[in-house]
Amino acid sequence: MRTVVGETVQPCPECGAEIRVDSRFTTWCAACDWNVDPARSEEKPGRLAGARRALARRHGEKLLAEVMAGGTLRARRDLSSVLAYTVALVVHGMTLALAAGGIWFVVRGWGGLWMVPGVFLLALAWSLRPRSPRLPEDVPLLRRADAPALFALVDEVAREAGTRGVDVIAVDAEFNASVMTYGVRGRRLLRLGVPLWETLGPRQRIALLGHELGHYGNGDTRHGAVVGTAYRSLTTWHFYFSPTPNPTTAMQMLINLACLVPCWLVQGVLMLLDRLTLRATQRAEYLADGMAARAGSTVAAVELMDWLLVADSAATTLRREVNNARVGGPRAARKAEDPADGLWERLTAHMASIPDHERERQRRAGALRGHSVDTTHPPTHLRRACLLVGPPVPAAVGIDDDRERRITAELTDARGKVARRILRDGFEG
Template sequence: MKDDSDAHCPRCDAVLTTPDDRFSTWCAACDWNVDPLGREGPKSLARELARHESVFRRTVADGPDVAPPGAAAYGALVLATAVNLATAALVVTGVWLLFTGTVPQRILGAVELLAAVLLFPRPARPPRHTAGPATAPALHATVGRICAELDARPPDLIAFDAGYGSRWAAVGWRRRRVLVLGLPLWETLAADQRLALLVRELAHAADEGQPRARWIRSALDSLVGWEDLLTPDPAPAGRALDPRHPLAVGGRASNIAHVGEMLARPLLGLLAQAAHLLHSLLRTLDGRCVDQAYRADRTAARIATAASAEGLLQALLLEEPAALALQRLARHGDDLWAALRDHLASVPDSERARRLRLSELRGDASGSGYPPTCLRIRFVRALPRTEPTVTMSAAEARTVDLELAAIRSSVAQECRRNA
């Protein structure tokens, strides 16, 4: 720790202060050294940030429940319908050719059905660190109260991992819904902020259950499958071919195979790129991710207070220093989660302000379809302050901590092995 109030900004000569040696010195007046790594985003970043700013102004003025512009909404539905119908046509024509066609047509039908099967998302395995209703009744009781307030179906499982965030997963052939919470984030949040995290994720899940959302989600999943299916394997560079490879045998067949591979690789690459562009276009036209994020934040502010929702979003800005600290602290034998909490609690206000400014300049959620965290914080700050409709008492919070003791220990050991 040091206080160097005599330092001056090399760009605008403003007085700089370095409250903590662990973090970068920067100038709040001219943004000098706000990004010490000098990361430059793509050329489209400015347009994307401008679009997010426009949507933010519309959301503040009209609310997140107002549908996006008609042309964009209809365009998203038309594109999603075309993608879903193309996938369905693949199955229908595959079955028809397989049972009614000639031998070559049956082979083509089998190939189409195989491609259709590969497009379906693979069933994921259940997460390793799960907290079921039997092992974590207090946590599930809190989730149940939130779901009753939202009129939503509770998750089948709640799981924890070593990430700094939260997500939903569908596991097994039955596609059971699992809420996955990052334990490093969970452990550094206050009880009311944990409640806001649960509300936000459960509100997301309720929003995804709408018919329009499911239809567009199906098209997005299909496009991801098309991109994965069409992306060619990287060409072996500087590596001798296996003697059994057809291109290493030599002769006429080898030449034909070589020419065929040369022609197929760029064609598959173009088709994969087309699927990627259609995926980006559908997300942009839909605008659902943006509205979902604001609706979930508003719901978190209503059920768990706006201050709790803002505290959660402020904590999300510290993802990078939390990951670095977790990796460093995992090499020591101390209580990992207590040490991580102490580290993030000691982050000075100047570093928090730098992270917020970096979100404004770079759009930390750029490319994901979600609005930058800085805009979500501004949105929550503009919401009315109301009393929470669901609360977690201190006794309940302690009970939840006791229920998760084994998971905390297991994830900490996992972090130490990976450090």
């Protein structure tokens, strides 16, 4: 149940229809879509961004049509995936060739001038090397002994997703959640944003875990070890060859001219990888959404999606809390046992008070923007439509009050640390 705070009624200036107004949110008209997306940018995207949007739109709508027609979105290795791996291996081969060339120059010219190009090539190869992410060092990390009930829930959701669980859970200050593989042994990390986790209900939390764990083994080649690291290498190449903006000297102009062709080549390879992996990436999102529905139920997965639409409102609330804590000063801090006490409860109350018409506005605004915000993710309205095709799916993973209390107790210390950090350092999410 959602409360309604300070809501009034007024006529739409465009069509005269009655519209509900909440002073905390954008005023808009559901009848004619007046002011539905006042922040929409009219600026045209660059060539690469525009190509990505066009490709994402075509593939996203095609995937949606397949689902509507009763098709399947099962992960598979198609020709595009094979070609993407081939391109990625060529990119890594170039890095290996640079390293081999550097070693050859250093060995051949040991102690002489030939060592200079050798050291340069080795340094360049080192910057382009495939790198495995590391565990974050600035957030609370939970292992199985620290949170057995939470890990048991993650394991149960993972089994439902046909994969294994995670090795570490990082608790951070993002209104988000994600999974990643770290280290040379391919261990798994789940990042849980306390602002999101605390404001969700038990079913929505299971749907969230289902979505994130559903990303493993779903055919998303773009974020795999081979293609993902090739993307990072190409991005580094693109940075090296990017022209100096507004060159003022003849030397800068000559360097820009010399880098023009290599920059175009790197950009072309990036666009090719986009073309080859985009379908698998969007398919991966639809598959992850389906796993969210399977684990937590279709209703919970749709509610989770609607919750994420108003992430900006959560960010605004947390920034307001930060400002209030700083304005209060040391005297206000001394009056309370902990200045972070009640932060998550206040955030949860605010999120519960967001009216349904604000979420509807966000859905319509997303439909107007299409793929302009994130080209690798299908728009929310298409993902929502996929979830609502066919009869609702019941939850496969259960949770009771006792299990919920144990998980809450296991997260108590971490949630307190994150709250204090937000109030001390500010909220950047």
